[in-house]
Every structure is written in C-alpha cells, then in structure tokens.
Amino acid sequence: MTAKQLPMHSYPNLNRTDGFWIKPLPEVYGHNEYAVTFCVDDSGNVFFSINGDNEVFFFDGVDVSMDLWAVVDIHGSAVALQFEDEIVQPAPREGIREGDHVMLTAENMETLRVLQDDHGDCPPDMEELHKVGHDLTVGDQVKVQVDEEAFEFLQKESGCDWKKEMIEWLGKTGRVRKVRKQMVQVEIAGQKWWFNRAAVSSTVAVGEESGRVREGDFVKVVVDEETFRQNQIGHGGQGDKMKQLVDKVGMVHQIDLDGDAVVYYADGIKWTINPLSLDKVNPEDCDSEDLSHVLETIEVGDWVKVDADKDRIKEIQERTVPWNDGYYDAAGHVGRVDETVPSKNLLRVSIQKAVYPLNTRLLKKATVKDMREAFAPADTQCPVFARGDLVKICTSLGELKSRQHRHGGYTDRMEKVMASIGSVRYIDGDGDVHVKFSLQGFCFSPDVLSKVERTEETFHVGDMALIEPDRSRFVSLQKDSKHGGYVQGMVSACGKIGRLLDIIDGGRIRVKVDGTARIYCPDLLERQGNPGLDRGVWKSTKNSICAPGSHDWSKGRCLVCVNCGECTQYGKQCPIRDRSDSRDPGSICGCGFGHAGCDDCGYCKTCANEDSDSDSDDQPGAQCKVS
Structure with missing residues (x-):
C-alpha cells in the first residue's frame, strides 16, 4: 500500500478488514502537552507510553512482516505517518525475575483473557480487584500528572473531595495507602487525600538533590515574591503565608521524593520549597533561631x-x-x-x-x-501458653464447668471438644486463653488446659501447610465437589504456605493463604509443622498467610511479634525489652496489656504496615483531619 492508497478516514469497519488494526486510546490520556509514543515489537505487540513513562500494552496481532503505516485520527482529522527505519527498533524488554516489582499492563479484560490462555487462566475477580491496566497497590509511588482543570473534573466526577489547595500537589510524589474501586488514598507530605484513580499514575523516578541544599542546612528564601511564586508551581505551591518566608531563616529537615526541600521554621511550621528559591545561611548567624527540634524525626507508631x-x-x-x-x-x-x-x-x-x-x-x-x-508492668506473672500452642482440655467435664466460672463461663458446646486438640490464638487481659478448634473457638481458664507436646503426623488447627505447586494436579484434584470445588483464582495459592483454620471433615480443610480462606483437598496440602511444636515454623510462611486488610487483630496480653521479635504493643520501646528472658515468637512479652497482633499470622501492626488506628476510620471524599 502506498500513501495515496491510505483511507481518508479510519472508519470502524476497517478493524474487520485484513491488514488493519484499530484501537481507541483511552480518553484519560487526551490532555494538553501529553506526548504519546507508540511502538511495535517483533512479535506484533503494540505498546504506548505517555511522556516517556513506562510502556503500556495496547493490542497485539500486528503482522510485522510487511511495511507498516500508523494512522492517528484526532477529532475526525486523520494524519498518516511513516515509520522511518532508524526508529523502528524493538523496545528492550528484559525478562521478569523473582522479586521484581511488576504490574498488569493489559488494557481490558478481553486482552487479558487472550494473554492468560494456557498461562494460569484469568480469574473473574481480577476485574473486581482492578488489576487490569494501571493497577495500583498499597505502597506504590504515584504522582498527580494531570492539569488543574482535568484534576478538578476527575475529582468531582468520581465523588472524591475537591479543595482548591489540592492544586499544590500537582506534580508531587506520594505513596498509595488504600485502594478502592475508582479511588486511591495517597499520602503526600504527611497528608492523606482520596484521589480519582485516573488522576494519578505510577512513577519509579526518585527526586535527586539539587546540590544547592542538604539535610541540616540553614537556609532562607533569597528570590523576590514573584520568582518565588513561579518556582513553587509543581513544587508544593505557594499559600499566602509563604510570602512571609522571604529572608526568614529555617532548617532543611529532608529532601523529598521530588528533590524539593522540606524546611522547618522556628515557629514550628514546615514548608516544601523549590531549592532554586533557597540559599544557605551561615549557622553562626542564626543564634536567635531555635531549630534544635527539627532533625528528630517522629513517625506514626513512635x-x-x-x-x-x-x-x-x-x-x-x-x-x-x-x-x-x-x-x-x-x-x-x-x-x-x-x-x-x-x-x-x-x-x-x-x-x-x-x-x-x-x-x-x-x-x-x-x-x-x-x-x-x-507503663510499669502490671502483671508479669503470665500463663505458660503462647500464640500457636497446641492445647487440650485436661480436666473432667465437671471440673471444667466449675473452673470456667469468671473465666468466660461454660457452654454445652465445650463438651464436644473435650478430646480435641486446639490452637491458642491469644491471651486476654484477664489471663484467660482463647483457643481455636475446628469451626469454633472458646475462652478458657489457663488452669483447665495443658500443652500437647507431640502429635501424630496428621493435620491440626494452626498447622502451616504448603499448597500443591503443580497447577495441573491442583486443578485436577480440587475440581471434585466433595473437596469444596475449584474456582478460578485458587491456583494463585500454588506453591505458597498458608495456615490451617478448620478441619471440616476428612476431605475438606480450610486454609488461609494471601488473606483468603478457602477449602482445599487434603491431598493438595503438605504439612510444614506447627508453631506450637516448633517456634521457627512461624518464619517459614514468608508472610503468605495474611494480606493488607485481612488480619485478625486482637487485644490482650502483649505478645512477641513472630516477624520482628518485638513487643506487639510497644515495639522496641517496650519497658521490659532488655530483660534476659527468652523472647520466643508468639510468647507473652510480660509488659502488660495492649495490641496482641494478628491471630492468624502473628505479625504486629507495624510489621503488617497497618500501624495507624486512626487510618481505619477515615472515609473517601475527605482529607484525614485533626480535630
């Protein structure tokens, strides 16, 4: 085909004609000054990128054995561009290795299903989890990279809060703290905002220091007000109060992700400032400024x-x-x-x-x-039990009824577990032991329980179990309805270690993996041990039991976190941290009462990155506020 033979308009029916491939670019990328780059690799896969950022999969199936033309239809005006030889180069695509940070790049579910054929299938819940296209997860680094007009429109369209001062965060880097269907909560400079997902994009670039100023430098704004205002665009903005900073001395607390200086002043106020507006000041000339508090960093959980x-x-x-x-x-x-x-x-x-x-x-x-x-330890005389211990009732039924008085009481259902083995979940503030049996749990006086030191090689509640790594065998055995049946997405658990929650019967075992509890065929599980018999088993899971938002938190006697080995309430600042006693994972710390960590994985809130209690109550549509 020659240039003269190209169609004048890219009519929709062309996508059903051999030799033509048509795909609309999502409207969210149609912003002023956005540079859109398209490329096709040797396999006929087409990718696009915005302003030189990471490539995104667009579509596939292009025949690269012939000369290719690109037709871009912009509001009805089609322009044909020829690919010159020097720019037709396959994009370098390095292989993915274990430990790499990755994201799905399929633009829609149809594309993903095609790509996933014979590669693990395409679970329907992937769409619900928004793992198609520009997937964002907790901890991702993102930027607001739309203009002011588009930002306001996107915020109002999704029902997110819109405030004029939010313009200050255009171009600033933050981290994702929560993800919901069409919204993400992003923390920028310590403040949390709910943004429309379409307003933010992932970024891996970390700002570099300008060399003008560094952490600990005494600085002041040395440019005039108009230059200061211009320099602040895309660098934290400029409020009315910032005009007073000209010639005022402050101290650089840190250089943020975008290379801007976070400057503290003697009045306790902090500002984010473009380093181009700053100059260093001799510390000897700043005797009147009390900035001794600036360099001590206090964070959530301290x-x-x-x-x-x-x-x-x-x-x-x-x-x-x-x-x-x-x-x-x-x-x-x-x-x-x-x-x-x-x-x-x-x-x-x-x-x-x-x-x-x-x-x-x-x-x-x-x-x-x-x-x-x-926090003087209120009661360091602790029960002998720890999280994960295997226990059983060691008294007669009559004695159990008597000793349960003022220890949670007795229920008729306890008689059914008299001969059963359970797993300790946590110890409450009164010293009573909460035990999980299959399908039910009870609170017991520690006097009615005894540890089970050895067990036969069979499954028990609390066991760590390796899920069958062979996906074909997994699907084959799991499809039998008597084992709970197979649903798409279960194969994601293959090769991972979960924790056994319930033994329903000989053919169905409930295991929690990656935050989801499902019923598995016993033949697909390989017992890895039980933390009640070997404390080191906690470490074998590599944090594959729970996922963000799926932890089962408890409060009671402070325990030892199975991950960091610190107190689940006070962390490294535990008042009895330096005692000589052994601090086994899951054991009672002995300092008193507070957060007891997660009953399922044994992590403290800090290790689970869910340290802030206040973070769970804020709602989309409003900034987290201080009252």
Missing part, C-alpha cells in the same frame, strides 16, 4: 513524651490549634503517635484513651526510662 511545662504547652498550642484546657491533661505523659500532619506541624497522640493534636515542639521520643515510668 512513643513520645509531652513537655511537662503547662505554660509552654499553652503558648505553643495557641499558635497551632484552637486552645482547650484539656491539653493540660497531656502534660508530662507518654503516648503513641497515631497520625502526622506535617502541614500544620501536628501529631495526633493517643494518651490514656484520649487523642491530642499536639505541636511537634512539645514532643520528644520517649526513652526506655520514660516507658518504664509510664
């Missing part, structure tokens, strides 16, 4: 101690938030950071079941001495 000087508390808090005499109650106390709000230089701190928004200048990280004084 334990902090509040300044005991009530006059200072009032002086600083009045300049930060509306004053309330209730802030006096926090003086001198130790609390845990639930949330950071850097834009206001605030931390939400939980102290004795109350939450206080406090200026960071009033806080310092708590020492072990502070923790001991604030």
Whole structure:
C-alpha cells in the first residue's frame, strides 16, 4: 500500500478488514502537552507510553512482516505517518525475575483473557480487584500528572473531595495507602487525600538533590515574591503565608521524593520549597533561631513524651490549634503517635484513651526510662501458653464447668471438644486463653488446659501447610465437589504456605493463604509443622498467610511479634525489652496489656504496615483531619 492508497478516514469497519488494526486510546490520556509514543515489537505487540513513562500494552496481532503505516485520527482529522527505519527498533524488554516489582499492563479484560490462555487462566475477580491496566497497590509511588482543570473534573466526577489547595500537589510524589474501586488514598507530605484513580499514575523516578541544599542546612528564601511564586508551581505551591518566608531563616529537615526541600521554621511550621528559591545561611548567624527540634524525626507508631511545662504547652498550642484546657491533661505523659500532619506541624497522640493534636515542639521520643515510668508492668506473672500452642482440655467435664466460672463461663458446646486438640490464638487481659478448634473457638481458664507436646503426623488447627505447586494436579484434584470445588483464582495459592483454620471433615480443610480462606483437598496440602511444636515454623510462611486488610487483630496480653521479635504493643520501646528472658515468637512479652497482633499470622501492626488506628476510620471524599 502506498500513501495515496491510505483511507481518508479510519472508519470502524476497517478493524474487520485484513491488514488493519484499530484501537481507541483511552480518553484519560487526551490532555494538553501529553506526548504519546507508540511502538511495535517483533512479535506484533503494540505498546504506548505517555511522556516517556513506562510502556503500556495496547493490542497485539500486528503482522510485522510487511511495511507498516500508523494512522492517528484526532477529532475526525486523520494524519498518516511513516515509520522511518532508524526508529523502528524493538523496545528492550528484559525478562521478569523473582522479586521484581511488576504490574498488569493489559488494557481490558478481553486482552487479558487472550494473554492468560494456557498461562494460569484469568480469574473473574481480577476485574473486581482492578488489576487490569494501571493497577495500583498499597505502597506504590504515584504522582498527580494531570492539569488543574482535568484534576478538578476527575475529582468531582468520581465523588472524591475537591479543595482548591489540592492544586499544590500537582506534580508531587506520594505513596498509595488504600485502594478502592475508582479511588486511591495517597499520602503526600504527611497528608492523606482520596484521589480519582485516573488522576494519578505510577512513577519509579526518585527526586535527586539539587546540590544547592542538604539535610541540616540553614537556609532562607533569597528570590523576590514573584520568582518565588513561579518556582513553587509543581513544587508544593505557594499559600499566602509563604510570602512571609522571604529572608526568614529555617532548617532543611529532608529532601523529598521530588528533590524539593522540606524546611522547618522556628515557629514550628514546615514548608516544601523549590531549592532554586533557597540559599544557605551561615549557622553562626542564626543564634536567635531555635531549630534544635527539627532533625528528630517522629513517625506514626513512635512513643513520645509531652513537655511537662503547662505554660509552654499553652503558648505553643495557641499558635497551632484552637486552645482547650484539656491539653493540660497531656502534660508530662507518654503516648503513641497515631497520625502526622506535617502541614500544620501536628501529631495526633493517643494518651490514656484520649487523642491530642499536639505541636511537634512539645514532643520528644520517649526513652526506655520514660516507658518504664509510664507503663510499669502490671502483671508479669503470665500463663505458660503462647500464640500457636497446641492445647487440650485436661480436666473432667465437671471440673471444667466449675473452673470456667469468671473465666468466660461454660457452654454445652465445650463438651464436644473435650478430646480435641486446639490452637491458642491469644491471651486476654484477664489471663484467660482463647483457643481455636475446628469451626469454633472458646475462652478458657489457663488452669483447665495443658500443652500437647507431640502429635501424630496428621493435620491440626494452626498447622502451616504448603499448597500443591503443580497447577495441573491442583486443578485436577480440587475440581471434585466433595473437596469444596475449584474456582478460578485458587491456583494463585500454588506453591505458597498458608495456615490451617478448620478441619471440616476428612476431605475438606480450610486454609488461609494471601488473606483468603478457602477449602482445599487434603491431598493438595503438605504439612510444614506447627508453631506450637516448633517456634521457627512461624518464619517459614514468608508472610503468605495474611494480606493488607485481612488480619485478625486482637487485644490482650502483649505478645512477641513472630516477624520482628518485638513487643506487639510497644515495639522496641517496650519497658521490659532488655530483660534476659527468652523472647520466643508468639510468647507473652510480660509488659502488660495492649495490641496482641494478628491471630492468624502473628505479625504486629507495624510489621503488617497497618500501624495507624486512626487510618481505619477515615472515609473517601475527605482529607484525614485533626480535630
């Protein structure tokens, strides 16, 4: 075909004509100044990229044995472009290795089904999980890369909150904290916002320091107000209060992901500033500026101690938030950071079941001495049981009924498990032991239980089990309805280790893998041991039991996290961390009461990246607020 033979318009019926391949580019990419690049590889797969970012699969099936023409139809005006030899080069596509961070690049379910044929199938729930196209997951690094007009439109269209100050985050890098159907929660500079998924895109580029300023430098804005305003576009924006920063001395706390400087000032306020507007200042000329607090980084989950000087508390808090005499109650106390709000230089701190928004200048990280004084162990005389222990009832039925008084009571269903072996889930604040049997669980007095030291080689609740790695064999055996049946998506568990939750009968066993509990054929499971018999078994799972949002959290006696080996409540700041006793995974820490970690995987909230309690209550459509 020659240029003269090309059609004047790309009519829809051409996609049914041999030698033509037509696909519309999603409207979300139709923004001003977007550079769209198309390429085709040796296999006939077509990809596109926006502004030089990662390539996205577009469609396949192109016959690359002939000369190719590209016709781009823009609002009815078709333009033909010829591919020159020097740019027709197969895009380098390196193989995927174990441990690589990857994402699905199929643009729709139809394309994904074709590509997945004979490669593990295409589970229908992949569409529900939004793992097609630009998939985003918790922890991904993203940017808002649309213009102001498109950003506002996308936010309002999806029902997300829209505030004028959100424009400050255009071009800024953040991290995904939550993912929902059409929305993602992104944390940027310590603030959390719900964005339309179409407004953000993944980015792996990390900002580099400009070389002008570094962490710990004393700096000041040295450009005029208009230049300052221009420099701030795409670098954190400029509010009215920022005009006062010209010639004011601050200290660089950090260089953010985009290479911008996060500068703290003596009044406790922090600003994100383009380094082009800054210049260094000799520290000897800054004696009047008290910036000693700047370099101490306090994060969510840290334990902090509040300044005991009530006059200072009032002086600083009045300049930060509306004053309330209730802030006096926090003086001198130790609390845990639930949330950071850097834009206001605030931390939400939980102290004795109350939450206080406090200026960071009033806080310092708590020492072990502070923790001991604030949280003297209330009851270090602990039961001998630990999470995961295999136990059984060691008394007669009559004695069980008697000893259960004031220990959760007795129910008739307990008689059915008199001869059964159960697994300890956690120990509550009263020292009673919560035990999981198949299909049911009970609270027992520790006096009615005994450990099971050895068992025959059979399945027990709490066992770690390896799922059959051979996918063909897995599907063949699992299809039998007496084993629970096979559903698409189950093969994703192949080769992974899960935890046995229930033994329904000899042919059906319920196992939790990657946060999902399903019924499996016993012949597909290989017993890997039980943490009640060998504490090291906890480590064998490699975090494949639970997934974000699927943990079964408990509160009671603080335990030892099976991953980090620290207290599930206080972490490294546990008041009795330095005692000489053994700290086996899942065992009782002995410091007192609080978070007991996840009953299924044994992780603490910090290791599970679900450390902030306040994070679970915020709703889409609003910024997380400090009250």
